[in-house]
Amino acid sequence: CQKVTNERKGLDYLFEALRSKPMHHWQGQLGLVVVGEMAEDVAYSVPFPIYRQDYIKEEEDMALLYRAVDLFVTPSLEENLPNTIMEAMACATPCVGFNIGGIPEMIDHEKNGYVARYRDAEDLAQGINFVLDEEHYDDLSANAAHKAVEAWNEESVVRRHIELYEKMVEEE
Numbered sequence: 001c002q003k004v005t006n007e008r009k010g011l012d013y014l015f016e017a018l019r020s021k022p023m024h025h026w027q028g029q030l031g032l033v034v035v036g037e038m039a040e041d042v043a044y045s046v047p048f049p050i051y052r053q054d055y056i057k058e059e060e061d062m063a064l065l066y067r068a069v070d071l072f073v074t075p076s077l078e079e080n081l082p083n084t085i086m087e088a089m090a091c092a093t094p095c096v097g098f099n100i101g102g103i104p105e106m107i108d109h110e111k112n113g114y115v116a117r118y119r120d121a122e123d124l125a126q127g128i129n130f131v132l133d134e135e136h137y138d139d140l141s142a143n144a145a146h147k148a149v150e151a152w153n154e155e156s157v158v159r160r161h162i163e164l165y166e167k168m169v170e171e172e
Contacts, residue, residue: 004036010075010098011045016121017075018046023125026132033069066091071113071131075124079103089113090148094140096127110136112143 004011011034017023018032031049035056056062066072072088074097081102085095089106095113097103098120107113114127131140150156 010077014075015045017125020125089144092145
């Protein structure tokens, strides 16, 4: 994000989730990648190693990062349809986010990620655990990639815009 310390990005909820009891069994196995300006300001917020990365401008570099991580968490408190979720899923990376704005339209709960109750750090932790569970992970990853291809490819988006336009014209 442009500024990771922006309260609307919800990182405090993510840090609370990562410090919660459900996350204790991941000690020594989990690391957190934080991308964006001021990422160094959050270096000591969780009991896991934090890998800080300044804002990434190149699409190819961001795609490499999405493919390198096991999941993408967006703890945002205000969102519409975040491109980051589309980008992560296009790289077969399952996503976790709060039930706010367009996030539940993008993440199919327990199919390609997890939609946590709004501002509920404990449920966010449950979502992270769910995605990282080896029993679910391969299916979640495949479903994330499938959703990206089916829902957000150029043809599908154009078709939905045309359908919306035609519906609006009919209603006049």
